[in-house]
Amino acid sequence: MTPWVFLVVGLFVIGVIQALIEPRMLVTERHKAHVPGLPASWEGATVALLADFQVGLFGDNRSTVGRAVERVLEERPALVLIAGDFIHDTARAIEPVTELLCPLTDAGLPCYAVLGNHDYAMPTEKDTPDLELARRLTSALEEIDVQVLENEAVRLENEAGEALYLVGIGTHTPGHDDPEKALAAVPEGAPRIVMMHHPSSFANVPACAAPFAVAGHTHGGQVRLPLGPGWSLLTWLRDGEVYTDDWVRGHGKVGNRLYVTRGLGCSVAPVRLNCLPELTLFTLTAQKV
Template sequence: MNKIKYTLLGLLGIFCLILFWGLLEPYLIDTEEEVAEIPGLPASWEGQRVALIADWQIGMWMDNTSTIRRIVKQLIEERPAIVLIAGDFIHDPGKDPSEEINKAVEIVRSLPLAGIPTYAVLGNHDYAMKNKHAPPDEKLAAKLHDALESVGVQVLQNEAVAIGKTGGNTPLYLVGIGAHWSNNDKPKVALAPVPEGTPRLVMMHNPDSFEALPPNTAPLAVAGHTHGGQFRLPFTPEWSWMTFTKEDEVHADGWIKGYGQPGNRLYVNRGIGFSIIPIRLNCPPEVTLFTLQSSL
């Protein structure tokens, strides 16, 4: 009898420890340093750093705005050449989305003010879509789009722009793809303005958009959406709750091998916020810093 009691107490202790860590980990920032090769990269971009963050989910109960603010402050100190934000600024806008939109805008405002060019795409939550079958709220997305643009964040929706530090006659293009769940992702439309063979990097919210990119059009593509699974088994980061609950192939975080067309490479950021509950296990919020270099 005592053995059973102590076993149950031990299991309860382990559960409490896991719960405590799960509530603490969202406030521990993990900065991932990665090297990304882009064919024909202009000399002025050689060695420059590109920062990627995603999935703020502002408006969820216990949303992680304190960590978002710390990350933005960190990026201002790091001073990358550009900052990319891969969608899902807000979580659940409710009847009046103005509070969530204003909070997101107020946080992100300091990046352009600090002189760091900042670009974004929208995600499914920015259309008030908690699942694939929910109707997209185009008006909400338009409000968020306009609010971000008003503070200097350029929001890309199936379009491409030549970004700074071009040098010489060959620019570096940034391609931004629209939200997948709202059927606004049109990779070929986004790539159309980019001359063939011109160096580029591609940003999207949902990794599922990556598969539609033609071969050799995205040597560096970045996405968010998955939160890295949010709960991952220790010592086996490729195994998360998504592995067991999703019917589709899971592309949760990091460099995704064997996915997409030849010549394309995707990196998925774990994001900052949450889905369903405000807990992360073995899956801390991520800032990704890519150092760009040319490849043959």
């Protein structure tokens, strides 16, 4: 073989090895998040965001989820958000998921979640939702004090007696997302964080209702070329706009801002390339960033 053939084969082998290794790696992303009207006692508070465990996929990454949980415990955030896809379509994964999350609630950290499409056994929008699976998962999570929100808001009060609202929007697939219903209990002008699984739900959030919102679902594209997030498996497989990760521009109504995490797991196959699993830590501030 010519040197060029050796080079191509070598790069291919390196790429395959890297794709298999990356799901076991973990990075911590840190950002400031602007929350208008944030009370002074919440200024500087840390919010942790986890998503897309996908426990149950062959070769799943429970070790990565476990290490993310350990890092959250080290940080001791004021709030832990989990943006869906706990499992990969199977009830067998429910118990391992609760075992992974128990250290957070045992440590007294407030944990809130929304479900994702895989929690309904819906890899695609054409699949039939398994409502019983979602019910069993919700029940198991709430038994360990992870509160699951579906189109509702909760008032979070800190030791100073000042409140911040957390809004949880239902799953886009199978069509359970209702942003207006989710926001109905939030007083006008009250500080809030809005959580959803699928970034598509963000498009229907009323203007100025979600100045700080978070989502998962995309895995950052999961497999992408070094040219950037626009060159990913996700963009090749889907038509239209795709919002892979980080702060999203050009999506949603005026006055709203969305962060999409790459999450911790994988879909279809347990591989990642140029797209490391992510734990996200936000520092809340009333100041514009």
